[in-house]
Amino acid sequence: MIGFPEWIGRGVFALAMAVCMAGATHAAPRDPLDVQALQAEVAKESAQPKARQLPRTAFLASSELVGAWLSPDGRRVAWLREEGRNRALWVAPMQGGKPVRLLPNTDATSLAWSRDARWVFLESPRQVFALAMAGQGGSRAIAKLGGRWPRELLGADPALPAAVLLLESPPIVSRLPKRWRIWRIDAQGRETLVREDAKQLVDVAVDARGRLAFFTRVENAHYAVYRMRGNTPVRAMRCVDLERCGLLAASADGREATLLTDVGANHRRLARLNADDTLTTLHADPRGEADLQDVAFDARTQQPMVAGYRSTVAANYGLTPDAQRHVARIEARWPDRNLRIEVGTTQWLVHERATTMKGERLHAYDPATGAFRDVLVDVGTRWRGKPAPALDPAALSRKIPFAYRATDGMTIHGYVLVPHGVDPARAPIVAHVHGGPFSRFGPEFSSVSQMLANRGYVVFEPNFRGSTGFGRAYMRAGKGDFGNGRVQQDIVDGVRFLAAQGIGDANKAGIVGASFGGYSTLIGLTFQPDLFRVGVAAVPPADFGWVLRWYSQSVDQMATGIPMSTSMRLLDLDPADPAVLERLRAQSPIGNAEKMTRPLLLLAGADDERVPIRSVLHYAAALQVRNKDVTLLVDPDARHSVSDPRTREAYLYLIERLLHRRLGGAAPEAPSAGLKATLGKDLLLRGSDFRD
Template sequence: MTILRTLCGMLALCALLLAPHTLHAQAIESLRAAETAQRALPLAPRLPRVAFLENRTLVAAELSPAGDAVAYLREQKDSRALWLLPTCDGNPHMLVGSTQAEQVMWSRDGRWLFLRAPRALTIVGIDGRSGVRVPLGGSERRRVIKLDLSQPAAVLLGERVAAGKGERWPAVRWRIVRMDAYGKRTVLREDTRWIHDIALDAQGRVVALTRFEGGHDALYRLHTDATLREVLRLRPMQRLDLLAARADGSLLMTGNPGDGFDGNFRRVLRLDANDRLQTLHQDPRGEADLDDVVIDPRTLQPLAASYRSTVAATYGIGDAQATVAAIAAKFPGRDIGLQAGSGPSAHWLVRERAANLRDPRWYLYDPRNGDLRRILDDPGITANSPPESNLARKLAVSYVASDGLRVHGFVLLPPGVDAAHAPLIAQVHGGPINHFRAGYDGTAQFLANRGYVVFQSNFRGSTGHGRAYTFSSNGDYGNGRVQQDIVEGVRWLLAQGIGDKARVGIVGHSFGGYSTLLGLTFQPELFKVGVAGSPPADLGWAMRWLVESGEQGDLPDRSLRQTLRALSLDGGDPATYARLHAQSPRVNVARMRRPLLIMAGSADRTVAIRDVTDYVARLRTLGQPVSLLVEPGGGHAPVDPIPREAYLFAMETLLQRHLGGPPPEPAGPRLRAYLRANLRLAGPEF
């Protein structure tokens, strides 16, 4: 077995070494063919801005364990309600008329629903009975960990144990509690360390857990006397989620533990009773981390795995391969999400998504006869969704950076547009511990609808493509290798005849906003205009503030600091701070002469508003062109409809003035009033 694994690893390495040239040629050919096909389509009509604000009418939908009902959260006017739809042609009925819940979870016995809201967990019976309500957050730091599948109707909570007035984190203890539908609490474990996740046996006893050890995460098995035995020690950016404990002593998990090739991609795993790891499924393309796994609610066997960092694909596992393949065949070229009922005759819930499908579509699949029936499609739910033909095709691409690394990304090509003469927008994702996926992106589709080609780079340092890809940044997040990936991707597209080199812009939010400032500062010959949402002007300062004072400054597991340190982004390290500070847009503010729009929230606890306003003040002092839109009381990104529409309107106004395109749709009375009150600095574009 060892020889076979070594041989497989060598073959994979050879494929990686030989692949770039072949893949590069294939990427160019696919891109040109797609551009030709899109150019031949009718020009899409210009859609209203509000069409690109993703629909929140249907908030969540969950299939019952038996596959006999779908519970869903639906917004109507100013309220959100919980509904129940029988899967056998019954009519839906309302269970709860008003709730703030964002997630629905079924109890194992299918008789109770757990509704999780930002600040409370409410339990409701499917017969309309009211269960208990428990607050979340607060001084107890109470959080929902997962459902307790060892019990008919219970949930697992994590909470802080009071440790005395004025005591600091080292004296704090953390408790794992089982709470049933009637509010009965059972303490399962109390620990000095923050516990991420636990696994229970069929009797409801804790048999394994993952916890933070001060400098790393680790997986432990529990002995019968509750003592711990370390099984796996994880490195930064390695993670484990415990799915189930089996009767044979094995653990079903997802994650990316291990060294070298084995510890790269996130996958479906089994840890046997002798602590040997077995990969049950990983991306057959060798490109993407696992995004989602489907588990049989009765047997706890893995049924399907989904990957979405490049081409969205879902595969069956074991005996479910034929069923999953049959479902996937009904949705060629689409991204499907699955939920399975228990047993061979139970319905499956299917969610259909695509880059040009703003709102998911929902179906029930009957494995007995292959019938597929669309549900949750009444006009109140599907209203105002843009026609797919009016939205842009999103193509997965890859290009070879100047140092030989293959870089991943996406390009959105507007229908009916000659891409060679269209303005090109580089859209940069936030994080940077994040990545673009194959699905719908409202901002990108809005820009494409206005005639822009949109390029989304999953530059090195992005997640979703394996741990090695994330760490290949080597901490070079200033005006260095990471930014160079974005710049080289834009130049690669221009060399393929995609985009007008005289009309190139850059936009992004959070880290994407930081990249926008870098692009305008250090590559003004390429980027003619930029839009930055909540941008840190000095990444070293911003990362230090985030872990000391910002939203994540009081995380009890302190894992963010460890991650930033591993990625060479720890602003608390003097050398890291000095390097990022020297390359920051703030220090190099005199070089920034391109038109810029900055948007931010006054109560942002991820990027300090004073970091944003300080940078804007420096630009104004130097007489540089800048506009500033601030959402009063807003967080890191706008949530409410008017601030979100203002974001799109301001972006479109600036880009249209400097890159061309149709004039913006006039602002309505509410939007005009919002802009008058909150556009703190208005450049000539406004």
């Protein structure tokens, strides 16, 4: 619902076989509740040589690599890369050879290869551009995006050699009857209507001949999947009460569909919708913990090959005997990495990520020989449009996944980062709370967490109940208790659990976060001051109920086509229920401002579309008149997502300084003249730690 960036943060295929749930390429994972295993991992990490203090701007820099995509035949890979003020399109042969920069300047944010690999479709905010890749000529813009009749790219047509599928929505304000349309547009710009409907369309799947086989639409605030019987649509399944039913593809004859769904189960899985409208599970997490994240398909046989899960640990599973062998080789080549695999006819592309690496590296894998080749590993980072210092992985801390029992007995997931060369039992501990609240921390790089660990703090990233990726029951387990209640207690329980294992000093604990994480910070300082001695809250709702009611009327949606107010009601946060709002108001930080006794740093955006600036200013004023120790930084141009690099650096500097003074971590490097100017302009309230 209320999210914030981390920096604070398709193909037709025929299933000729039922993929069993066996075939895991991983050894049996350790019990996440194994305390001895957790302590051993922490000891290993803390025994590393003490890391040098890295520049804070290095944590803010972004990877030059925007994204990379393998051609269906596996012969080439295309990527988008930032180069100064421009973004360039590069292509390289997978079997070796020099990369070629095809476009030195493009506004594309994503791309899709045509099924015949002769075209690349570049997607930008304003258009889809077909770029000829086989010397045939004819490159052109083939579709406008946005505009009065908004259009969005669904992806390359999985049936025809060179076409895309687009979803067109009616204008928000119009006297005409609302109509949603799916268009097929070929590389010459010719348009063909695939489906028109008076109800909101979400997705479609076509058979091997390009005929519409299935579509999903919104009906009474839930999803319904329809199959085509001749020219007549017949409802095949419903997805209600937060169930998900994402169409992946149709079989060659159009009688079956493959979905990512949690209908009839707790976790999202790979399933087949049979001709008789029953569901068959094709693959689900063997560990029984995570939702399915992605599936790779063989472009030649059109079978699913690899299933990937990334909710706690990154795990890939081969879905055929051959794929099991290939995935085992790949995982052995890059152990303990977050790998995503694309399958081409001749070559596979491995995307390598890690919790200690910003961005990703690209590698080629030849399934015929088992050979590996680096495609792009020297991926730089940029800060304010210029090359930035690289982050030394040796100076960064691994995210260690673990689980613990909350005081009510529920198993809660999280990560801990431990500073190198520091006794973890004596190190201050900081809870870094994610936004959302229906979001999660995953096995990826976290800028704020890594900076804090580099400064000597044990960092706890809780995936409290209500977090996504662990099944529908886990997401709903919060039961709307997002004030000073069960969700907040999960965070408190996690900090105390770690400290009881000698991982962080509970007498030197802080809490930081953005959006909902900022709200959690305010709750922590207000109601748990015996634990949290200092807090940093970015764009925080000081009255969650008030912001919930205001934001639920916005055009934003958690699920396409379903009003935000409906999603909130299904998650036990009904903004129209006076009892819900009254409970949240009674437990709100603004309603209990007199109880706030710890130093607090606030960051706000003056143009915030999710948490109105007036609510943050009201809260800061309420603290100030009560002589509370509050510091307030306001970016006059920022929305809920703060993008100005000057504000982002100022925020990290203030975090460093406040936590250093209150918890004893490393002192920040002195601010530059430019940073001082930003602080002088935007620091509206100065608490006791910033009056100089």
